[in-house]
Structure formats: structure tokens, C-alpha cells
Amino acid sequence: MLTIHKAHRLEGRITVPGDKSISHRAVMLSSISKGTSSIKGFLRGEDCLSTIACFRGLGISIEDKGDEIIVHGKGLYGLKEPEDVLDAGNSGTTIRLLSGILAGQEFITIVTGDKSLRSRPMARIAVPLRQMGASIEGRDYGNLAPIVIRGGNLKAIDYDSPVSSAQVKSAILLAGLYSEGSTIVREEITSRDHTEKMLKALGADINTEDGVVSIKKSELVAQDIEVPGDISSAAFFMAAAAAMPGSHLVLEKVGLNPTRTGIIDVLKEMGAEITIDNLFISGGEEIGDIIVKGTKLRGINITRDIIPRLIDEIPVIAVIAAVAEGKTIITGAEELKVKESNRITTMVTEMKKLGIQVKELPDGMEIEGLNQITGGTTESYGDHRIAMAMAICGLFANGPVKINNSDCIAVSFPDFQEKLKAVIK
Ligand code: S3P
Numbered sequence: 202m203l204t205i206h207k208a209h210r211l212e213g214r215i216t217v218p219g220d221k222s223i224s225h226r227a228v229m230l231s232s233i234s235k236g237t238s239s240i241k242g243f244l245r246g247e248d249c250l251s252t253i254a255c256f257r258g259l260g261i262s263i264e265d266k267g268d269e270i271i272v273h274g275k276g277l278y279g280l281k282e283p284e285d286v287l288d289a290g291n292s293g294t295t296i297r298l299l300s301g302i303l304a305g306q307e308f309i310t311i312v313t314g315d316k317s318l319r320s321r322p323m324a325r326i327a328v329p330l331r332q333m334g335a336s337i338e339g340r341d342y343g344n345l346a347p348i349v350i351r352g353g354n355l356k357a358i359d360y361d362s363p364v365s366s367a368q369v370k371s372a373i374l375l376a377g378l379y380s381e382g383s384t385i386v387r388e389e390i391t392s393r394d395h396t397e398k399m400l401k402a403l404g405a406d407i408n409t410e411d412g413v414v415s416i417k418k419s420e421l422v423a424q425d426i427e428v429p430g431d432i433s434s435a436a437f438f439m440a441a442a443a444a445m446p447g448s449h450l451v452l453e454k455v456g457l458n459p460t461r462t463g464i465i466d467v468l469k470e471m472g473a474e475i476t477i478d479n480l481f482i483s484g485g486e487e488i489g490d491i492i493v494k495g496t497k498l499r500g501i502n503i504t505r506d507i508i509p510r511l512i513d514e515i516p517v518i519a520v521i522a523a524v525a526e527g528k529t530i531i532t533g534a535e536e537l538k539v540k541e542s543n544r545i546t547t548m549v550t551e552m553k554k555l556g557i558q559v560k561e562l563p564d565g566m567e568i569e570g571l572n573q574i575t576g577g578t579t580e581s582y583g584d585h586r587i588a589m590a591m592a593i594c595g596l597f598a599n600g601p602v603k604i605n606n607s608d609c610i611a612v613s614f615p616d617f618q619e620k621l622k623a624v625i626k
Contacts, residue, residue, distance in 0.1 A: 203607035205591075205596060208441075215450070218614055221248060222294060223395050225252045225295060229298055234403055234422055238425055239270070240428065241428065247291065247611050247612045260283075261273065261279075277305070282308035287313070289313070289346075296314055297325075299312060300337070304335035305380075307351070310349070310351075311349050317583055318346060322539055323346060323348055330376055333373075334356055336351045355380040356382060357385075360387065367392035367395070379418065380418060386413070393460040395460075397409055402485055403422060404419065429457075429488040431613070433461070438493075448493065448494065451490055451491070451493075455489065455490070455491050456488055472498045474493070477492070499526045500529035517586075524570070530562075531562075534565040541586070541609075544587065545562075546561060547584060548587065548590065551579045551580060557569075557574060574594055575600055577603070579604050580604075585614065588606070588610050
């Protein structure tokens, strides 16, 4: 159990662990590239370790050298039928992106995950991958893991995605690498584009025009990859420091891909003082230092259009909205219901336990401002971002905040507690 006490300010310079989305993609795409790749800055969180385990199960040799991961890629058709069920653990990105690659393989694979992952919807990838020609079965007609995939003989589709989800888009694009014709994915609101950027860097025939992505069958050539810091992990520190007057925090070498920086836009709209320094580009991804100075924030409305650019940051945004001046209303965020937990219900339930005035909406929540947060005992529901959001509540609370089942933080941020301790003044 983790216990967090009130902080007066946050101060210092820290790095955050590698980007989770990019770490997954680095291992997956290196495995199906020709040649050997070195991945630096890889996130050794449980989710990304699940991806490594799955690709080892598919016959790829992956070495962990401490400061780098070495992947001996075997090209598009180098994977072999696994001897056992593959376990994606808690990771939606692992099971959904992997399914796209498996749709291109003529052998059979069974993929499962933990209790949370086994309750999350897979129809969103099964439907388009079946249209491309793959066979996908599972509980609830293929909607729930364990899922069984036999692929091969794919044909391109033109897919208008009903959800703005990078996991869905990526699964289709990865299957597109194995398909005859031009595979096209359209989204109403653009989701994160790390897959497109990395595929391009590895030589795929992929293009984006007016938010429409198209890909043709192409070979990938191994490249060394540097993973930037994860803005979704940095967000817990950024948001807390922004809302705590007197704070001064520098978060070094964080990924600043515009499809992920909604958190910076929202914090600025709430009145935060945030600047970016030392900006550079690597592997097509913007990277820079984020400098945050603490001040009093105000509540705002957060609506559908920006949600995909900050989907994983909503739990921590809800927390600082509780100490900002005025009401914050978050809508158009029903995707939160199918994350590692139902993040609308879990956040509202746990915030209420700490005396915060918050109301659940069908597609978001309404948070009153200037709450006096009290101490108390909260639950993580096995969801890493709920556990960390509750820890941030503790920094603002009048008494200690305890978080039960906080081990799940290791899914995305293994040294969260040490990093937090280092900046609390
Ligand atoms: C991710 C995409 C998002 C995000 C998840 C990681 C990815 O999910 O919530 O943490 O790496 O592609 P959706 O694509 O389902 O929105």
C-alpha cells in the first residue's frame, strides 16, 4: 500500500520512463523488420515486458542489455507459430497491435491477458481484421480474450473507424503491411500517430493526408530507435506542479508528439505556466524539456475534440480540477469506460471518498473547484493510472491518502514513488 502526504511545492529536474506506446511499437516493428535493432530508453514497465514475452513466444530473439534492448528481427514472414498461449498481461496495446500482425500470419495463435484485459472489447479490431480476411474467434463471438487468430491471404480495406483509437488504427495498418492493395484508415478525430511515424522511419510505404492514413504491402528495414520520456507519465508531475503555487519542475526529454500534447494545452487553458526548451526531433518524434511553474489554476470545459490527445491524462486532470477555481466539465470521453478500469466510475468513486464534489456523467464527469481534499483510503482497481492519480490527490490533501493495490503502478511507471519523493519539498 502506498501512502502520500501533503506537499508544499514540487521542485527539481527529473526524467520520466520511456514512452509506453513507442516502446511497444519499437519491439513489435523491430521484430518484423529485416536486421538487428537497438532500442534505447525502452520502458521496462510490465505492459512493454508483456510485448517482449509475446514476440519471444513467436520465435524472435530479444536481448535485454540493461541500457538497450536488442531485437533480432526476422522480417515480415519470420515469426513462427507459438507453442503456447501468448499472455498480453494488462496491455490493450499489446493484444490489439499484435492481432494486426498475427492477421498476416498463416499459423494459429491464442492471445489472452489478465482479468481486466479479458473484459475489454476486442470486436473493434476483430471486425476490420476479419474484413481483411483473418479468422478471429474468442469468447463473446471474438469480442473477449482469449482470442484465437489464424491469418494470411489478406486484402486491403478502406475503413472508417467508429472510434478514434490508435490501437484500432494501428492493428489495421499493421495488417495492411501484409495485404494486397492499399489499406486506408479514416478517423473522425486523429488518434496518436506513433505507428505511422515509426513505420515510415523503417521504410514502409505509408502516407497521411488530411488525417487519412494509407499503407501498401512493404518490407521493413531495422533501425536503431530512441524512445523519448512518456508524456502520460510526466503528466502526473506536470499537473501537480502546475496546480501547486511555488513549484518549479523540469521534466527532461519528454515526447511532444502533437497527437499527445493535449495535456499541455489543457493545463495552459487552466492558467498553468508551462514552457518547452531544448526541442529536437528523433525518429520523426518531437522531444523536449517541459518546464512548469506552479500557480492557481481555474476550471475549464474539456470536450470531445481534444479527448484522443489526452485520453490517458483525464484521471490526473480530474484531480487538479478539484483544487482549481471554478467547475471543470469533461464530456465526450466515453472511451474511458473501456480502459484498464472504467475510469469514469473509478475516478468519481475514489475522489468522493476524499471529500471531492464530483458527479459522474454518461460520457465524462463534472468536478467542482476549490475542494478541501481530505485524507482517506482509496482503491486502484488494479489500474496504474487510477493509483497514480490518487497519489497526486494525496499531495493536495489535508491528511494522508492511502492507495490499496498500488503495485499496478509498475505497469507504466515502475519508479513513480522514488521520482515523486525526489521532488516533494
Ligand atoms: C494507446 C492508445 C490509447 C491509450 C493507450 C495506449 C496506444 O488507447 O489509451 O494507453 O499505444 O496505441 P486507444 O487506442 O484504445 O484509445
